[in-house]
Amino acid sequence: MSSTSRRFGLAVAQLGPVHLANSRAGVVARLVAMMREARSRGARMVVFPELALTTFFPRYWLPDAEVTERFFEPSMPSAETQPLFDLARELRIGFYLGYAELTEDGRRFNTAVLVDDQANIVGRYRKIHLPGHSDHKPEAPFQHLEKKYFEVGNEGFKVWKTLGTRIGMCICNDRRWPETFRVMGLQSAELAVLGYNTPSWNIHWSEPPHLRMSSHLLSLQAAAYQNAMWVAASAKCGAEDGFHMIGGSAIVAPSGEIVAQAQGEEDEVLVVNADLALGDNFREHVFNFAKHRRPEHYGLIVERTGAGESLGGPPLSTSTSSLQE
């Protein structure tokens, strides 16, 4: 029998373009306005995008020292982001915020923090699946230098008990890899939150741009359904100094259905009064991991990085013999 409903006000705050000329203070003012709107519409938590404080700088080939100085945060909160934490405490609302992290020992990660409704940082996630390249491609219309500017995350995919539920975090490209959400699902996550910056154009081959939106939504829906969890994804989007990124911020139910989706490519708040109990039904039945999963047959998933030879072995039967033997 389905359990009684457990409502959770879930908001996604989509951010329109952030240009090179925009200041962190200006961006934080936009985030603050959307946090207020989310709270006024009943949200317990609001999800902001990946690298929310600056333009998507991995599109530019710049000297490392300049990139670190201009685009990374040596502390979180910082003077510029403190208003977000102060408001969270005042309004009693949690949030996810993506930013470029510079650690005390000079390491650089594409990071997100999970902040509760008392403005405590309860969790941190460092992006594991870094797309793009690390070399300069001068012939390309823009770069995608996440493999140059960030290290691979070193803290895994975790789930935190906060705001009355169990929340996992990831970032952008992570959503395209099913392992991301399965590891969260195996930690009993009821909700996965993520931000993204997804260029509309592919610099490697002439991919039809509409596929960027369809593969984005497909990834969210598959993740939600196959792991019986709510998924909330927030875009930074629109044309940043002329470089376009898709919108499509969305909130997806454990059924895999999209229950809210952004209408445009500017600042926009989505709010859903999510029933966390919907996940219970899927976790008890079709995706009852303990009852149905067979890890003894999944070995290749952790043994191999790239695709290799089949496990098929010699033919089971030949034209002169039959399978019965």
Ligand code: ING
């Ligand atoms: N951006 C893109 C993303 O995964 C990308 C990069 C797009 C890779 C489409 C492969 C296909 O949404 C980030 N920042 O990961």
